[in-house]
Amino acid sequence: MQDRSRNQDIARRDLGVVWHPCTQMKDHESLPLVPIERGEGAWLYDFDGRRYLDAISSWWVNLFGHANPRINAAVRAQLEKLEHVILAGFTHEPVLRLSERLTGLLPAGLTRCFYADSGSAAVEVAVKMSFHYWLNQGKPGKKHFITLANSYHGETLGALAVGDVELYKSLYRPLLMEVTTVASPDCYLREPGETWEEHSRRMFAHMERALAEHAHETAAVIVEPLVQCAGGMRMYHPVYLQMLREACDRHGVHLIADEIAVGFGRTGTLFACEQANIRPDMICLSKGLTGGYLPLSVVVTTEDMYAAFYDDYTKLTAFLHSHSYTGNPLACAAALATLDIFESDRVIETNRRLAARMAAAAGKLADHPNVAEIRQTGMILAIELVRDRQSRTPFDWRERRGLRLYEYALSRGVLLRPLGHVVYWMPPYVLEDEQLELLADVTAQGIDIACA
Ligand code: PLP
Numbered sequence: 001m002q003d004r005s006r007n008q009d010i011a012r013r014d015l016g017v018v019w020h021p022c023t024q025m026k027d028h029e030s031l032p033l034v035p036i037e038r039g040e041g042a043w044l045y046d047f048d049g050r051r052y053l054d055a056i057s058s059w060w061v062n063l064f065g066h067a068n069p070r071i072n073a074a075v076r077a078q079l080e081k082l083e084h085v086i087l088a089g090f091t092h093e094p095v096l097r098l099s100e101r102l103t104g105l106l107p108a109g110l111t112r113c114f115y116a117d118s119g120s121a122a123v124e125v126a127v128k129m130s131f132h133y134w135l136n137q138g139k140p141g142k143k144h145f146i147t148l149a150n151s152y153h154g155e156t157l158g159a160l161a162v163g164d165v166e167l168y169k170s171l172y173r174p175l176l177m178e179v180t181t182v183a184s185p186d187c188y189l190r191e192p193g194e195t196w197e198e199h200s201r202r203m204f205a206h207m208e209r210a211l212a213e214h215a216h217e218t219a220a221v222i223v224e225p226l227v228q229c230a231g232g233m234r235m236y237h238p239v240y241l242q243m244l245r246e247a248c249d250r251h252g253v254h255l256i257a258d259e260i261a262v263g264f265g266r267t268g269t270l271f272a273c274e275q276a277n278i279r280p281d282m283i284c285l286s287k288g289l290t291g292g293y294l295p296l297s298v299v300v301t302t303e304d305m306y307a308a309f310y311d312d313y314t315k316l317t318a319f320l321h322s323h324s325y326t327g328n329p330l331a332c333a334a335a336l337a338t339l340d341i342f343e344s345d346r347v348i349e350t351n352r353r354l355a356a357r358m359a360a361a362a363g364k365l366a367d368h369p370n371v372a373e374i375r376q377t378g379m380i381l382a383i384e385l386v387r388d389r390q391s392r393t394p395f396d397w398r399e400r401r402g403l404r405l406y407e408y409a410l411s412r413g414v415l416l417r418p419l420g421h422v423v424y425w426m427p428p429y430v431l432e433d434e435q436l437e438l439l440a441d442v443t444a445q446g447i448d449i450a451c452a
Contacts, residue, residue: 007047010035031403034410039066042428042435044415053414055427055439060229060261062292064341065430071291074337078330087115087327094332101339102300105270107279112306114299114319115327119260119286120154122297123222125321126282127158129299130220130254136308136317145177146210146221146253149184152230153222153258162222165231180214182206185236186228188373188384200237208247215251220281222256225272226377229261232422233382235375241276254281260297264288264338265348265429268355268378281305291338292428296331351429355379358425361440368444370451382424383443385451395421395451405450414442423447 011033019025020033037047042065044052054062064071078094085092099113114129116122127145134142145162147153153163160169161176169176183206190199211218225241228234241257248255257280262272266288269275273283282305286297311317325331341347358381362374365383372386385401387393395401402418409416416423416439423443431439 007035010047031407041065042431051413052410053435053439055414055425056417057426057428058292059287060266060426061287062428063264063288063338064291065428068291070341071293071334071337074333075293075330078333082329084325084328084330088322092329092332094329094336095327098332098335101336102285102298105339106283106300107271107273109279109302110283110300111303112301114301116297116299117295117323117325117328118154119284119297120156120159121323122260122284122286122299123153123159123162123258124156125299126222126256126284127162127220128321129282129301129305129319130256132319133254133305133308134219141217142219144180144214144218146180146182146207146214146218148223148228149181150186150228150231150234151184151222151224152228153224154260180210180218182210184228184234185240186234187236188234188375196235196237197239200240201243204240204243207244211247211251211253215253218251218253220254220256221248222258224258225262226267226275227262227272227380229380230419232384232419233375233380233424235377235382238276241273241278245276245278245280256280257283260284260286262380265342265351266379266426268348268352270342270348289338290331290334291341293334294328294331295325296328296335347429351379354429354431357433357436361436362425362443364440365444365447368447370447379429380424380426382422383447385421385423385447397421401450405446408446408449409442412438412442412445414439416443416446
């Protein structure tokens, strides 16, 4: 009883001072806030000992469980040596080793690491870097960006501008730069009988047209490779990325791969671009980079990009972008420990089996009258809920059925956070069989309750 009152006390005090992200705070008049005291593996524990299975990896960041002993030890050891130092003019071993490791793992030719502290900040860096590259090449007119419909690249103004999720973007449109938005290869929208590959190929015509029309004024195309995550876990075929790489080269436009959500094994390969066998001009990484421990992001780019900024100071070609916590040593130590786990535990291989178990566990929902589609790319599985399966009529967003599912799942000790009416599993890679069983059972019951 004493513990329970601690839970409630923290929630009450919190709501007096904290403004939570991505939240209509008035919802908390009826929706209890969940205070978490500690984590262990895929579980999160509140102050009265109730536990919640973290089926969304705490906003897609956690890879190897909460309070992972190996990452804990690495951060602890680094903490005894150096917590932080300015990265301009100074350096440290963790950032050097991480850069060597990343450039060794990424597609060949991505050799230069520029650090920031969040996914959105990495997107800002990539957008500015691309524009500035063309400026330094004497092409100031290339200041335009091409993006996919339904894409998401973050919430800061530049990142929001190159994204296309109306819910987050439309209010702020007066503050944002104009971009060209091209129809998405999203395979949920494929014609009956069409394969993912056929659909993705066909949809490329829109991109080809946009490039033909705008290449002369365009700095870069930015995409989320294979999965548009915040846009409802919409997926497409790698052939689209192959065609895009070829077209960007042909038209003289950069390709920015935003792997902030899909990097580090989420799509079944360490990086999603591997499945298309392409090398983007810039890749943005964050989230799983530190195993979900600390804020860190990086844009990894080519020697060609780097060389375009390298000159005498007085030419004013340098990339002067900076953030105070750029390349933080504690975060780099967490990232190095994360990469060690990938290597020693053969994670990509093990995940293949886990992904197959996820598919089997979700399979029983395939014929549900409110399920239009179950789709999966590696460790991301999504279930599209609709009012009517035959016509694929969506639910009215105001009905907030996803919220009902969220509340039900919490009551059963599972953290699911549907994106509108898309329920998804994006669990830590340490998910155990019984945990998957619980997840599948709660999802099935939750869908019944939410769709009733
Ligand atoms: N890009 C993608 C593809 C994302 O999914 C996200 C966050 O969900 C971001 C960028 C923004 O990252 P952050 O929330 O760390 O700013």
